[in-house]
Amino acid sequence: MASKEEVVQLKKVVQELRKGQLDILIRLETLEDKVAALEGGEVTPGKPKEPEPILTCVQCSAEYKESENAEGGCKYHSSRLTSAGWEYMYSCCNQGGRNYDSARDLPGCTKGKHRSKHHTEYFYAAYYFHMSDLSRKAKQLWLTMDLKDHVTECCEWAEVGLSDEGKVFILVGSVRNACGTCAEFSSEELKQCKEESFTALQMSDSVGWAIKAEIQSSDSEANAITVSIKSASSSIPLVKRVGLHFAGDVPMPGKVECLSDPSPAKPSAPYTIPEPTYEGPVLDPGVDYSKDRKSDYETETTNVCLLKLQQHGCTEVNSSAFKMKNGKWNNLFTATLKVTNTSQANLAVTDVYGEYMNEAGEWVKCDRLWTNSASFSMEPASTKILTVRLAIAFSDDPPRESEACRAHRSLPQPLHLRVTFVDQRGGTA
Helix, strand or coil: CCCHHHHHHHHHHHHHHHCCCCCCCCCCCCHHHHHHHHCCCCCCCCCCCCCCCCEECCCCCCEECHHHCCCCCEEECCCCEEEECCEEEECCCCCEECCHHHHHCCCCCEEECCCCCCCCCCCCHHHHHHHHHHHHCCCEEEEEEEEEECCCCEEEEEEEEECCCCCEEEEEECCCCCCCEEEEECHHHHHCCCCCCEEEEEEECCCCCEEEEEEECCCCCCEEEEEEEECCCCCCCEEEEEEEEEECCEEEEEEEEEEECCCCCCCCCCCCCCCCCCCCCCCCCCCCHHHHCCCEEECCCCCCCCEEEEECCCCEEEECCCCCCCCCEEEEEEEEEEEEECCCCCEEEEEEEEEEECCCCCEEECCEEEECCCCEEECCCCEEEEEEEEEEEECCCCCCCCCCCCCCCCCCCCCCEEEEEEECCCCEC
16 A cells, blocks of 8 residues: 555646646556656556547448447438439439439438448448449459249349459349349358358248349358249249359359259240230220321421421330429420521520420420430531420329330320420520
């Protein structure tokens, strides 16, 4: 035990430390340290505390400390980035842009906590980007599988390969352009496997399709990855296996084997394509509706825009795959036009807008129009090819297929569309 005089002297030393006479805080943990301090000897400082690591959030790419990770600090998108006309849009907030890379970097709209590792507890857009980058930037793609499902009209798929970070990845999903799930394994994790096999990934649905990826291990360096895909339209799964060994610490692929293939098996009853479902009123086959359609529009007077417009190809019709903020959907009509300046002078087009005819026979402006050149100049007798996409919003249920459909059933049938060009004098064509 230290004497009373030693304690008094120690208190004086502590007071001097608090006054800032020393730059570092000295912890006196043992009696020997206290004696050395009283005698003016050298004191061993305590072990400095390790700084808290700085983590990177996989949802928003922000850096954070776990001690400061509060709810609402992370902002991410809760939907995929999909193509809508000539733009890329997030359906969760209707943010987007014409450039895919810049649209990826748009700030998120959903708040939550930062996460340092990818997960499947809820959907976030960065998980889809991570899956896409795994396949797109893969050093090697060892195994690819696709199986058409005639019940769901989807295509279950799987990929196995080596990522750009040197990890073995497995990707599975039910639709190629939709987000599935993924798993990654380092060489150390794969080498730690013993004789037991384990399931790396598993997906299924109540409809009947299922995907399962297993890693078979052994005492030696030779392992294998087996992927099984069972569609809802067949009882026989598609099963493939790729060997796995190591060259030092680098995973290497082995032989690829097909263990089961449902394609040679003939179904008991031939599959028949169902009758097409019309999304609008059934047209009278005895009426030639093409008589009401004009292919050329030409203006001849001086008080209008001197342009000749000709349709260049067929008009494509599709429906947007996401709801807008107002709860409506978009019916999209894409037409390619051949525009010719028939005047003897330069002509400047300052605006382009689209209209459709409603049931009362009135021309109503479309909800939106996209074109590859909304304003342009033309020399005399020159010709320009323009692609114009018109959007008409509707509140009813969308058609089953968004890629190819008719004008929606809530619109007049047949539907008449009109594209108007405005020149620098206010003339129209």
